[in-house]
Amino acid sequence: MKQVAVFGAGRIGQIHASNLASLPGVQLRYVSDPASQSAASLAHALGAQVASIEEALADPAVDAVVIASPTTTHGDLIVRAAAAGKQIFCEKPVDLSVARAEACAAAVRRAGVACMIGFQRRFDPTFNALKSRLEDGEIGVPEVLIVTSRDPGAPPVEYLRQSGGIFRDMLIHDFDVFRWILADDGRDEAVWLSATGSCLTDPAIAQAGDIDTAIVSIRTRSGRLCQINASRRAAYGYDQRFEVLGFKGLLAAGNHRPTEVVRMDAAGVEVDNPEAFFLERYRAAYRLEVTHFIEQLQSGGAFRTSVHDGVAAQKLADAAALSFERGEPVTFSA
Amino acid sequence: MKQVAVFGAGRIGQIHASNLASLPGVQLRYVSDPASQSAASLAHALGAQVASIEEALADPAVDAVVIASPTTTHGDLIVRAAAAGKQIFCEKPVDLSVARAEACAAAVRRAGVACMIGFQRRFDPTFNALKSRLEDGEIGVPEVLIVTSRDPGAPPVEYLRQSGGIFRDMLIHDFDVFRWILADDGRDEAVWLSATGSCLTDPAIAQAGDIDTAIVSIRTRSGRLCQINASRRAAYGYDQRFEVLGFKGLLAAGNHRPTEVVRMDAAGVEVDNPEAFFLERYRAAYRLEVTHFIEQLQSGGAFRTSVHDGVAAQKLADAAALSFERGEPVTFSA
């Protein structure tokens, strides 16, 4: 029985906590949140206790912590949890600063603990099936990756101001997809990256110093090519697709739809829009990723993501932000 | 808190029991099964107790029973549960004999209890969305219904021998779909039914006195038309679709696919087959139907299916079997 503490009782904390509570072999022991009301309510609903972070980390019965608190606290909590010898699952990003993220990675390494990062797309049934089929060689070596990543609408401008910008806040998931699919988990790597973008949906976003639409090109050491297109607005919902071209063909991962109803009338043939947003689209992925975290804790197996993946995606996000600001590509030395 | 006993610890009993155990406001109190090992194992996994049917029905704390035992026991258990004043959820069919099914209905009526029948398709997200949109008038009055119902493969011949035949065992779900969609829950009704069929997949099925492929035509009092095509074999998996034509257009309900991966290679463009079989396709439906059962128990609201629906579908199945045997249509007097 693994004892787990969840830090953060907000939207994503609630998802992780309730998924953890329903897993066999897991006891959700503590919920921590400065908002004591949220912590109490979540803990009560799931049969856990409220505790401060200090208390949770000090309790030797706690095997693992799940960090689902605001971005600015991630780095500090990783370092403290590592120091306390806890196994760690942390929502992306490790830290908005690559330097601090690397410090976290060092702390994790020193402590010899796991630190899985919440790149939940790697657990999405469709994306994951595509990845497996790629590894089975269905289309040969992947050569070109096209990623489409569109949110239904932008978050509040106050959020954007502290988000680190579109490349660090939103495209970090796409950079992880690039690494997962095309850089083949370390067997290849980006050597050239060019990004540009615009503010097209709301002038308030530009006033906050951000953009809402971005396109990125990446070339890897071995010449593989990746394009990412991202937008903070899609009138039709949450659009999360990618396609991979290889020697023998193409594998494309499409959106999930809520139902398979088709309507045909005078206006045309219509099917459902994609799942509305990330909570719907990645519902299964969120469950599967904490299940994986617990199972690997139990079995001692390898985790699908590590703090290193968090750092690497962060570096690509930084490079994209820099490329956009300068209007020039960024190159990476080997 | 509703206290529930589940009768039957086989495949479908396990599904209902585990769905019930995960619902808030429900205590899964007893599991009953003559196979005491199965009952014990299921009860243990879900924190329930093993009890005989007598014990469960005698316990005044039990509010409701879920009947998931073999078909031949349904009628008897409904009558006994009704006599004990328990609310009832029973898997289809009520009974393979219409006369006995009507006796059950009478017993339920006398007892004043609910008796929801497990026509889980009414809870399938796609079918249910179609039904709602139909009621919203999206295509006007439904006039024509085409139902496709194919199993990936036939059950063992020993099962088929006691199944009541393809019309009673397999098409009963399709007859319920007909009633739900086209007979509009009682506002219209079948007046003419013609069925035929063949044994095409395995001579052993014919030797057992059954067929494996069947087609049925139904006309309603108001002239609406329904076609059902069913097969015990589909090489590509479980095929569960229907389409409804109305004045303003068509609503079609397609199969669910496990993933949204598309492969394009020299051979063509390929997507996933439908979900493999009923446990996969109707996973959500099974959960939603017991959720509905409990919610209506709690709220006192109307149940989406009743013992009457079970009887009515059984009558259509009987008519189809008769039509097939005689090679002639069956007509129903108003």
Added chain:
Amino acid sequence: MKQVAVFGAGRIGQIHASNLASLPGVQLRYVSDPASQSAASLAHALGAQVASIEEALADPAVDAVVIASPTTTHGDLIVRAAAAGKQIFCEKPVDLSVARAEACAAAVRRAGVACMIGFQRRFDPTFNALKSRLEDGEIGVPEVLIVTSRDPGAPPVEYLRQSGGIFRDMLIHDFDVFRWILADDGRDEAVWLSATGSCLTDPAIAQAGDIDTAIVSIRTRSGRLCQINASRRAAYGYDQRFEVLGFKGLLAAGNHRPTEVVRMDAAGVEVDNPEAFFLERYRAAYRLEVTHFIEQLQSGGAFRTSVHDGVAAQKLADAAALSFERGEPVTFSA
């Protein structure tokens, strides 16, 4: 160079004439139509001459005639063209009376001429590809055929009054599809047919003694099963599909769409409706069928349809009309 006369300068006559005029190795010599204005205009546009039917049949240079005149004239023209030793292409039906159609077949046989019947669906690229793949054994022996056949709207009631009714006028194409796909061009045959229908779209159709919605079930000697559903009204356009189930899988033939544009907006994901009606959907088929007719004339090869196919489809249409009227199935003796 094959010399051809076209009888009938209406909608379908124009299509055949202009397709013929564009084929290498063909001279469109005559156009005949009692409406001399139409004949003159069509002949002028395509570099042909106007002639009476007598003149055309009397001209020894004429190799073949294409009969695209009103249904009531087909039988007479076939007999006269056969007597004149001309090769014949005739629009469906041979004749609304099976007896007269059989007399035509006898006349054709006696004359030793070809008499291809205009079942253009056999030349539709999609339907034809499906048929070829079936013959290649892609899904094994075909066992079940489901045909959907819906017109966007009913023709004028005056037309319906002389049409022979929905089974003879509209479903005759579907009966030919049944024979082509499931009866395997003579290697199997219908032994049991049950039809019903309703007037659902316009009371004027009922007053004209016809129905607008029909469903038919057919069983063949070897136990194969066919369902046809037809409607004179589909708000979304012309719906022409069929699917064939075999041992190894399913082959389905869908509608053609004018374009491959997809729109995604707040309302859903939308693609084009099917091609509007038969002139659009079967544009390629009409061209391919006269091309085939000419090519087989030139090469002496076998024609894809014959007067026998016209007679056989007519018999099924008669049987369906009878079954509907009596409310009983029709059986065919071997």
Added chain:
Amino acid sequence: MKQVAVFGAGRIGQIHASNLASLPGVQLRYVSDPASQSAASLAHALGAQVASIEEALADPAVDAVVIASPTTTHGDLIVRAAAAGKQIFCEKPVDLSVARAEACAAAVRRAGVACMIGFQRRFDPTFNALKSRLEDGEIGVPEVLIVTSRDPGAPPVEYLRQSGGIFRDMLIHDFDVFRWILADDGRDEAVWLSATGSCLTDPAIAQAGDIDTAIVSIRTRSGRLCQINASRRAAYGYDQRFEVLGFKGLLAAGNHRPTEVVRMDAAGVEVDNPEAFFLERYRAAYRLEVTHFIEQLQSGGAFRTSVHDGVAAQKLADAAALSFERGEPVTFSA
């Protein structure tokens, strides 16, 4: 009656010549080709005469010329045809040198003749329908364009050596799509372009100084964004798609398929690959573009493309080649 001479009797010359010969109001008068056998054969088949370019240009009866000769001859022929006062349709590109292309444009302007360039995608039924719907405001102002452009296989290396490279030879069509869709025919324009690429399919292509896979990003003056991905190899055929994101939604143009057959078997659900290559995919487009050319000649209306479009696409191709060589973006002054 418009008299037309076709220069070039190769693959594309044959297509244009035979489309022209079938149009009402056109007389295909001359075919010119240094390969006199090809010219004679094509002229004979279509009822035209063989003539030298000098003879054709000297004949005052000739209204228009269609230039379908090798790329290196385009510029010279445009200048000579313009000097002779002929209306011009010329295959892309105008010239591989922007300077010479601009000289052609000047010659055309001085002569006051039309010079339509063969960007046939603007006449593809799907692409053209998308463009019309865009202009109708279906999704609001277009903001993001994603273009996928993949050939089934690379042309011979000897061809590639003289082709001007992938950006000028292959992506020039995509640059025209960018201008047509996103630059809105002159109301906006590229200000920043970044290209990269690799040789992934065949080392011989690298040895010939070219690449086979390329990705391009473009930003316009108003901030609109375009991504193009192109490959000389797609195992599944010719892949020609684009999608446009606007305020109100997305319009996507997909591939055309030869048939609408769907197969479902144990391996999955399969539909046809896209049309095999450009001759198949753009068959309708080629016919529609010369029809448009002739119609505008007859009516005096505006042509959908001009020599200016040819020059502008060439400039983008040059910029992409330069960006790729330098590894840096190219910016355009207003």
